[in-house]
Amino acid sequence: MKEAVILAQGAYPTHSYPLQLLHTTQLLICTDGAVHNLIDKEPHVIVGDMDSLSTSLQEKYKDRLVVNKCTETNDLTKAVTYAHEQGIRKITILGATGLRDDHTLANISLLGSYALLMDNVRMVTDYGVFYVFSDSTRSHTPDGYTAIEIPCSPGLPVSFFALNPTMHLQAKGIAYPVEDVVFDAWWKATLNTCTDSSLDLKFTNGPLLVYLPHF
Known part of the structure; x- marks a missing residue:
């Protein structure tokens, strides 16, 4: 089964388990705002409207940008949709909680929609795992x-x-x-x-x- 890790623009992982997942994945899909936080890891794909990605990073990663200007979905959903379109059916979501409580709640509630697209979905935080x-x-x-x-x-x-x-x-x-x-x-x-x-x-x-x- 094709699988990917998706990194969102919430709190960057600090626990050893999500960090291990982040650094060992063969396919890392980042929302545009999450790229600035990456440590010792290169993104394979960057998805979003690119409003949170600096001009210098847009130039550096121009060969791996997937621009989606839709205003009806957030960048995490855009990344999940991209993964689905690429035939990926197993995703692990990191960095989707923390920093803003409203974003945390929204991202958790979106897991139900993602489960309709994927065979295996989980959201891993510094404290535990949400399975859907x-x-x-x-x-x-x-x-x-x-x-x-x-x-x-x-x-x-x-x-x-x-x-x-x-x-x-x-x-x-x-x-x-x-x-x-x-x-x-x-x-x-x-x-x-x-x-x-x-x-x-x-x-x-x-x-x-x-x-x-x-x-």
Whole structure:
């Protein structure tokens, strides 16, 4: 599966795990404003309206600029769309949180849209990982659910977020059951605890967003 790391213009990663992902990827797609923050790594592609990229860097990287002037989407979405158009179906998003709370919330909420384009989407921060799953792009069990498994660790905090208020979730490997949760608010099914080395999840009417801290 073709994959890429996308670096956005939020807080630059400092944790060892996102930094490892950043420096080992074979395809780094940067939003234009993120390029100024890059340390010891060259961007392979730069996507955006280029309003945040200096003239000198535009000249330096002129062979890898993908200019998109659309005002209806942010630069992160432009980068994800570009990746999809190139046949990439697995992305890791870095630098999408921090600095501005409104951008952080907007970028997290956009994960549901990205899951409709990709087979595998995650947003990695300095504190943990947001995984997002869409039931429209995955196979279903005989009872109509989408089944997924995520590695975790006993005692690790975990939170589930529904991007569709009609979502139904079943989970094994957690301390507190979620089968009867009505997802009419984002906080529902948050602040749970893992009890096993993996989470076995089944859901309908996604997308489903799962947050786990680094372990």
